[in-house]
Amino acid sequence: MGGYILRRLVNSLLALFTIATLVFFLMHAVPGGPFASEKKLPPEVIRNLNARYHLDQPLRKQYVDYMGNLLCGDLGPSFKYPDRTVNELISEGFPVSAALGMAAVFVAVTAGCFLGVFAALNHNRWQDFLTVGLAALNYSIPVFVMAPILVYVFSIKLGWVPPAMWGTARHMVLPTLALAAGPTAFIAALMRSSMLEVLRQDYIRTALAKGLSYRAVVFRHGIKNALIPVIAYLGPMTAAVLTGSFVIEKIFAIPGLGEYFVTSVINRDYTVIMGVTLFYSTILLAINFMIDIVFVLIDPRISLTRSGR
Amino acid sequence: MSYRKLMALSLILLFMLLSGCNMTPNQKTDTEKTAQVIRYNLGAEPESLDPARMTGMVEGTVANALFEGLVRYDATNQPQPGMAAEWDISDDGLVYTFRLRDAKWSNGDPVTAEDFRFSWLRVLNPDMASDYAYQLYYIKGAVEYNSGRGKAEDVAVRAKDSHTLEVTLKAPARQFLGLTAFQTLMPLNRKVVEAYPDWYESPQNYVGNGPFLLEKWEHKQKITLVKNPAYWDAANVKLDKLEMYLLEDDNTAYAMYKTGRLDFVERTPVQEIPLKKNDPDFHIFPDLATEFYWFNTQREPLDNPKVRKALAMSVDRGAIVENVTQAGEKPAYAWVPFGFTDEPSTVDFREAGGNSYFTEDVEAARRLLEEAGYPGGKGFPRLTLQFNSNERHRKTAEAIQEMWRQNLGIEIVLAPKEWQVYLEDQATMNFDISRSGWGPDYLDPMTFMDVFVSDGSNNNAGWSNPRYDRLIAEANGTGDSSRRMKAMHEAEAILMEDMPLMPIYFYVNDNLFRENIKGIIVPPFGTYADFRNAYVE
Numbered sequence: 001m002g003g004y005i006l007r008r009l010v011n012s013l014l015a016l017f018t019i020a021t022l023v024f025f026l027m028h029a030v031p032g033g034p035f036a037s038e039k040k041l042p043p044e045v046i047r048n049l050n051a052r053y054h055l056d057q058p059l060r061k062q063y064v065d066y067m068g069n070l071l072c073g074d075l076g077p078s079f080k081y082p083d084r085t086v087n088e089l090i091s092e093g094f095p096v097s098a099a100l101g102m103a104a105v106f107v108a109v110t111a112g113c114f115l116g117v118f119a120a121l122n123h124n125r126w127q128d129f130l131t132v133g134l135a136a137l138n139y140s141i142p143v144f145v146m147a148p149i150l151v152y153v154f155s156i157k158l159g160w161v162p163p164a165m166w167g168t169a170r171h172m173v174l175p176t177l178a179l180a181a182g183p184t185a186f187i188a189a190l191m192r193s194s195m196l197e198v199l200r201q202d203y204i205r206t207a208l209a210k211g212l213s214y215r216a217v218v219f220r221h222g223i224k225n226a227l228i229p230v231i232a233y234l235g236p237m238t239a240a241v242l243t244g245s246f247v248i249e250k251i252f253a254i255p256g257l258g259e260y261f262v263t264s265v266i267n268r269d270y271t272v273i274m275g276v277t278l279f280y281s282t283i284l285l286a287i288n289f290m291i292d293i294v295f296v297l298i299d300p301r302i303s304l305t306r307s308g309r
Numbered sequence: 310m311s312y313r314k315l316m317a318l319s320l321i322l323l324f325m326l327l328s329g330c331n332m333t334p335n336q337k338t339d340t341e342k343t344a345q346v347i348r349y350n351l352g353a354e355p356e357s358l359d360p361a362r363m364t365g366m367v368e369g370t371v372a373n374a375l376f377e378g379l380v381r382y383d384a385t386n387q388p389q390p391g392m393a394a395e396w397d398i399s400d401d402g403l404v405y406t407f408r409l410r411d412a413k414w415s416n417g418d419p420v421t422a423e424d425f426r427f428s429w430l431r432v433l434n435p436d437m438a439s440d441y442a443y444q445l446y447y448i449k450g451a452v453e454y455n456s457g458r459g460k461a462e463d464v465a466v467r468a469k470d471s472h473t474l475e476v477t478l479k480a481p482a483r484q485f486l487g488l489t490a491f492q493t494l495m496p497l498n499r500k501v502v503e504a505y506p507d508w509y510e511s512p513q514n515y516v517g518n519g520p521f522l523l524e525k526w527e528h529k530q531k532i533t534l535v536k537n538p539a540y541w542d543a544a545n546v547k548l549d550k551l552e553m554y555l556l557e558d559d560n561t562a563y564a565m566y567k568t569g570r571l572d573f574v575e576r577t578p579v580q581e582i583p584l585k586k587n588d589p590d591f592h593i594f595p596d597l598a599t600e601f602y603w604f605n606t607q608r609e610p611l612d613n614p615k616v617r618k619a620l621a622m623s624v625d626r627g628a629i630v631e632n633v634t635q636a637g638e639k640p641a642y643a644w645v646p647f648g649f650t651d652e653p654s655t656v657d658f659r660e661a662g663g664n665s666y667f668t669e670d671v672e673a674a675r676r677l678l679e680e681a682g683y684p685g686g687k688g689f690p691r692l693t694l695q696f697n698s699n700e701r702h703r704k705t706a707e708a709i710q711e712m713w714r715q716n717l718g719i720e721i722v723l724a725p726k727e728w729q730v731y732l733e734d735q736a737t738m739n740f741d742i743s744r745s746g747w748g749p750d751y752l753d754p755m756t757f758m759d760v761f762v763s764d765g766s767n768n769n770a771g772w773s774n775p776r777y778d779r780l781i782a783e784a785n786g787t788g789d790s791s792r793r794m795k796a797m798h799e800a801e802a803i804l805m806e807d808m809p810l811m812p813i814y815f816y817v818n819d820n821l822f823r824e825n826i827k828g829i830i831v832p833p834f835g836t837y838a839d840f841r842n843a844y845v846e
Binding site (some may be wrong): 030031032033035036037038039040041042044045047048049051052053080081082083084092148151155156159162163164165166167250251252253255259266268 | 354356357358359362435436437438439440442443446452455456507509510527528529530531554555556557558560561564565567568570727728729730732733735736745746747750766767
């Protein structure tokens with residue numbers, strides 16, 4: 001186990017290094033730059049700006065400098081917000097996105113699993129069709145349609161919750177629902193089919209034949225095994241949701257991290273592009289790693305040491 | 310569609326029940342009706358609160374509340390005494406002498422001429438790398454210092470005594486007086502800046518000389534300002550508190566306004582404008598900006614003025630502003646928008662020159678195209694129209710594409726481009742026709758007119774006309790304001806005759822604010838709104 005963890009760690013660092021290198025050269029290769037604007041700045045001003053941010057140096061040197069700073073955990077200053085560092089932007093935005101993301105993951109997992117099991121247990125009855133239909137519908141409504149509908153109904157018409165901004169638990173309700181909608185539907189569908197498959201397994205029949213109650217079989221043996229595909233999906237889903245969604249954060253005016261994934265590219269805010277990409281990659285690698293460990297704990301068929309990785 | 314919504318909603322309701330949401334009704338937020346508080350949506354997070362690093366109108370609006378330059382614009386767009394009680398401009402238009410009033414910084418220090426000199430040199434310092442340093446290039450020695458070729462001491466800004474500031478320009482520039490109201494030229498308290506290099510990052514050490522003080526900056530949420538008791542004209546500042554919300558999405562801001570959480574929003578969502586148009590809280594203000602298409606005059610067949618005119622004359626601008634943009638924009642038949650003052654009279658520059666340099670005449674346009682060798686559009690090459698991907702620009706381009714097809718029988722290709730790709734192609738003239746918008750740097754028509762001088766850095770049409778250049782040089786070189794304006798009117802006539810660009814419409818500001826809010830000034834450039842004299846009735 002220890003050797004496995006070490007190997008995973010080294011692999012992750014190598015992956016991060018590759019991502020950093022690729023993104024660095026790709027973003028410098030696309031046209032445009034952080035100081036481009038419809039009204040061209042005088043050459044003197046551009047020269048000063050380039051000197052200030054060391055963009056006047058050869059790309060290779062910029063790369064080496066950036067990687068050096070990265071090793072010390074310094075992500076550099078933002079070009080768009082000259083008074084703020086990328087570290088500040090991430091450390092302020094991530095807790096907000098993560099809080100919202102955690103709430104959404106919780107809602108999606110609870111509601112999704114419940115609905116999936118509910119549908120599977122009522123296989124081919126109206127409850128099943130209703131759940132599957134709703135899930136398909138919910139999954140296919142894009143979030144930029146869902147969010148304004150939520151705002152219109154619960155904020156403008158009913159006045160129960162604020163339409164936007166951040167601060168209190170009440171502010172979290174609508175963005176959480178909007179963010180959780182898609183994953184809930186997906187988890188419900190995943191859980192349903194996985195549960196149906198598990199219930200047809202021999203060991204379930206054996207357990208029932210041994211005289212265990214249906215309820216005990218479903219809860220102790222069925223759900224636990226049916227969860228495996230859901231947990232596999234949970235990794236990338238959690239990483240994506242925790243680091244924030246551009247659309248949700250924009251519509252609900254949430255000061256999270258998600259916005260930077262889009263605006264930094266539009267602005268060619270090089271340091272922010274690097275910062276958020278690496279941060280997201282780190283979270284994704286870490287969560288996938290944790291999920292692998294969880295697999296071992298819940299599924300005796302999976303073994304880290306024998307998998308030959 | 311409606312049943313889909315219904316299904317979605319029922320599922321949402323189910324989720325809410327499952328997650329045990331707190332669904333107690335929200336108390337009404339505005340309990341104190343008479344409180345002197347305005348909740349205003351600024352529309353974006355300011356990039357910086359250091360005036361030297363500010364560029365956009367978002368930052369300008371905050372700067373205008375926290376600081377005051379030598380002059381300040383009034384409701385009729387005239388510069389009025391600000392920190393300068395009076396000023397004197399030499400006959401050759403080169404030397405400006407400002408006499409400062411006895412004003413105080415919010416920490417009690419006096420505002421001195423040295424504070425101005427220090428702040429302007431700080432902007433010009435090459436290490437500062439200020440985007441807007443070029444706003445000070447009118448001053449003798451400024452470009453040299455900013456480009457590293459000259460020294461700070463040689464910039465012609467002198468504090469003759471604590472209350473007298475003398476500025477020498479390198480050439481006459483009528484716009485300089487008004488520019489001193491602009492964010493880049495705002496003064497800073499030298500002692501504070503030297504003692505706390507990071508003073509602008511938080512309210513703690515933020516010292517200003519404007520009508521309001523910075524109380525709190527919650528990033529991407531809200532900036533809270535309170536009245537500055539040390540402001541020289543504090544007696545006329547009626548607001549106790551000004552909350553600037555930083556919501557980027559127009560629809561979000563509108564929902565906040567509708568639910569009583571905001572009193573003033575900048576941009577009304579397009580789909581709501583037809584519904585709000587006649588309400589008393591809907592206000593339209595002129596905006597000094599022109600929407601237009603560049604013609605690449607160095608490519609065939611756009612190198613022929615007849616072709617350019619035919620294209621411009623066969624577009625129905627009224628239909629575009631009524632059906633596409635819908636915000637009350639004015640169709641443009643000239644380059645310079647409404648809102649600049651002509652001199653020495655005080656009529657609008659546009660009204661004086663007229664908004665009718667050309668007419669929409671399909672028959673005449675067809676004839677011009679025929680004269681250019683393309684009868685009925687036959688043989689006309691497939692030109693490409695590029696624009697930055699954006700709903701509004703796409704719809705406008707589609708409308709114009711259709712008008713040209715029907716009126717002239719020509720086909721063009723639409724090329725939506727990512728913002729930076731679009732900018733690069735425009736700057737390198739890698740286009741046939743390119744959409745663009747132009748706004749002012751200062752309150753004078755010259756900020757539009759000098760775009761088209763030969764080899765001007767923003768002349769993306771590649772157009773050149775020696776008579777035009779001569780007229781602009783004449784306007785820039787003379788201290789006589791009526792000769793100056795006359796030269797610019799003549800130059801604009803040449804521009805519209807040769808048509809290196811095709812004007813489409815003049816922008817407007819469509820704002821929503823409550824009926825009980827009074828005294829707001831909405832300047833046509835630089836800042837979205839000035840709250841100095843605003844109050845709640």
